[in-house]
Amino acid sequence: MNKKTVLSALSIVALAGTVAFAGTAPRSGIPGSIHDMTQYGALGGSDPEAQQGRVCAYCHTPHHAITEGNDYLPLWSHTVTTQTFTPYASATIDANIDPTTMMEGPSKLCMSCHDGSVAVDTHYAFNGGKKLQQDDNLFSTPAVGQNGNLSNDHPIGFIYDDADGGVAKGPATGDPTLGSHTDGKDEWIRTKSAKYAGSNLTIADRLWVSASQGGKPIMTCATCHDVHNKKNQDAVGATNYLLLASNTGSALCLSCHIK
Template structure:
């Protein structure tokens, strides 16, 4: 029987679930968004009112500690993360490579190890402390075993797991064992769309656009689902929903169904 990757959306969300920030218009940019640290009570605000400075700097950037440091100004965690694992996951994830790309940058705030308002020479103390539903912390104490897997090679064409059609349903039964053996022992999943598929409700983007290139092949990262700068995301905000910076809407589980054929 073909096994399915566990379906969950990695909760890279807001520092606060307040209605004011949670309702920020998707696509309106980082200023005033849930990643504008100057808006949070108790946070050490930037003395010059800068928004980008909490993550980036034009000079004197960090250059060690990750393979992807886009003029980074924020302290990186030294945590070794426990990856998601279950009997239903097809992908191969290793601790050595799961944080390649932007994911470790996300964790530098969201795992609670480094204060979110730390930047430049400022060491602050506003950390995320809860991994409960509605809270923004992910990976507290280094555990990502209850979150959507990241850090795995995505597409079967690159030696990964996704082997489903770009549109429509698989042409063969998932129980057909001749269709389920991928290269190097990697399991093919005919019910996960290949990387050429576009995001539902955001068809200018393909999954391939949001994978991170590594020596092992393009991997899924936090940025495969989320857009931290609030520009490319299209999540729908209403009185009962917030802007989770998603590249497809939460409504109707469109973000999930972009990859998972259900």
């Protein structure tokens, strides 16, 4: 996944909002979407971005960007989470997830709002006041990864495709021809050449090339979500969760999982 692609792919589960945001049109861009932070600010008149409607400035800046460490930080202006995360765990998962590297790529940036540790309207020198775990009319559901706990959320940070040493064994379309099961492989997860339902995007288009895993593609938050509301396929009139396939009939799940 190149930088241009990832700049349109930096998210996990979308911010929970009020009914006012439920009909936000898919593929209509950031302004007015549930990732338009000017709608959530607690800073009032002291926030120039909200005053002037600069929706990009809550995450990005053309000058003096955050560049600390070797994290993926695309002209970044938002405080980055310092949480240590506990990955998904289950008797049914064969993937190996290293908690020290599972946040590579866009996932750590997504969690910088979604884990509830940093206010969504924090940017530049402004310390925001709206954290995702607040139970009010803007944020009525708890944060994802609150206190670093992702043990009951969809796994990320693992090598995806069988061809790269990952778990997905295929096929890209149709049902698998089952032989003896190989540990660490899942015949019931489509390979990275599969397409998202209703889209020409492939799973491979949304995997992150991991430096820590020898350049192999891993799953991130952006494998399911499109933070910029340009490529998502949520049904018109439904809650726009910025999904890369519709949630109707669990089409997003079935883009990868063979059921």
